[in-house]
Amino acid sequence: MNLKETDLPGIGKKFVVQTRSGEKLAIIIHDDGRREMYHYDEENPDDRTRKIVLDDDEARYVSAIVGGVTYQPTALENIEVALGGLIIESYRLESNFKAIGKTIGELRIRQRSGATIIAVIENNQKKHVNPGADLMLTANATVVVIGERLHQQQIRHILLNGSV
Template sequence: MRIEKIDLPGVGIRHDMVTKHGRHVGVLNYRDGRRELALYDPEDPDTVLDFIELDDDESDALSDLLGHTALLSQITDFGSGALGLYTDQLVLPTDSRYLDLTLGDTQARTKTGVSIVAILRGDKVIPSPEAAEILRQDDIFVAVGTRAGLDKLEALLAHTAV
């Protein structure tokens, strides 16, 4: 699964997610505080089938239902691919061979050239995680690198336990 941040100048921020089944879902956070969920057409990921507007209470409730209330502030300028760099949020798969091992065991930076700048764990943010950080189920990695490097990191994390 990949979550991609897209800055919408003058409008807000959109986060797009592609599920493991190939469905595209978006969350739009407008500058005026409004939030919408977008459900994309499975046949054409550029076409939105429906928008669902959420008020603050609905947004909080949905977040709680989904089990995630982590809030991450923006990493400025990189998310949109400035200078060929991107930020991504990558979920550690539940069957990853790196589950319960350390971040250093992944050799992520050496193998992909990508920097993991934070780990989101439940409602906790671990900034600048150390190599000795134990990786847990449902950890979300905030990573910075080239598109090719981020793709390599996603593949690396997806390797399953033997």
């Protein structure tokens, strides 16, 4: 299996998978969350067909792409805004998150991830806009963060595991 990944500025990402059987599948994930899938005939690459056969590991890989595991479009439900590479994303702190019971300062969020927490909305709907380092994170709170895509990946890891 061969995979080619291409950024489509202003649109999203394009993934082209060439299967071991020689078939080609193009998947376009738009920033608004739409997915387009095209199957191309190996003899006539301009003709799209409707059916493709994937073996088990190919199907799992394609499902990861389509499911947003390898790339999250900027308009998925947990992403609020994308501005010039900066993304505002929210994270609900499930009971298994290691960040629960720790303060923003203890987690050293900004230093370790490059992202900034701009708000925390507690389970009782109490809002903390521009919270300080002494705010303790609680279960089921929603943490609103601004940063670039890499920063968002790092903060997600910190909130879940307590470390980068």
